[in-house]
Amino acid sequence: GENVEQHPSTLSVQEGDSAVIKCTYSDSASNYFPWYKQELGKRPQLIIDIRSNVGEKKDQRIAVTLNKTAKHFSLHITETQPEDSAVYFCAASKNFGNEKLTFGTGTRLTIIP
């Protein structure tokens, strides 16, 4: 089955700096890659997603890049703010999300004021 690895497990950045979280997947048939943000004690919430027919997608300060050949994708957060502090999960799915998501192990991002 699919295996998703996520790095780093923890990340601290100064407020205003950029943060990058990387994931690799094993199944070349995976074609949908969402990113979820989970604040302490809350539910995971989708922040951005990308399909395999697109190499990059942006939404304000958040962007995701995908390299299908290398089977890796990354989350980029620019101009970080304290409210960006949370655990971020990447995931992968086949059939454009019509099958189960396999999640990475999460990255705890801390923004230092």
Added chain:
Amino acid sequence: DAGVIQSPRHEVTEMGQEVTLRCKPISGHDYLFWYRQTMMRGLELLIYFNNNVPIDDSGMPEDRFSAKMPNASFSTLKIQPSEPRDSAVYFCASRSTGTRETQYFGPGTRLLVL
């Protein structure tokens, strides 16, 4: 829409007792997922349904766990008998094939088995 609804939000029980977690998906969604989240194992998919039919239960840890979806608006996850290692946050999520691929998570049930 009220979003995915889960009950109870918190459950404390003693080892050996039966535990039933409940989920109401977003109206119109045809997929329902049960996840378990722990510090050690992260976010694990236990089982998911499509149109009330279980599609993949390979994540169900053992026979003590069972899940049902008797209709499109209700699902249960049952643990019988419960053990301390079942302590975790259990999330239910739903999505629709008719729209984008997003899974929407419920608020979770925090289970503590003593």
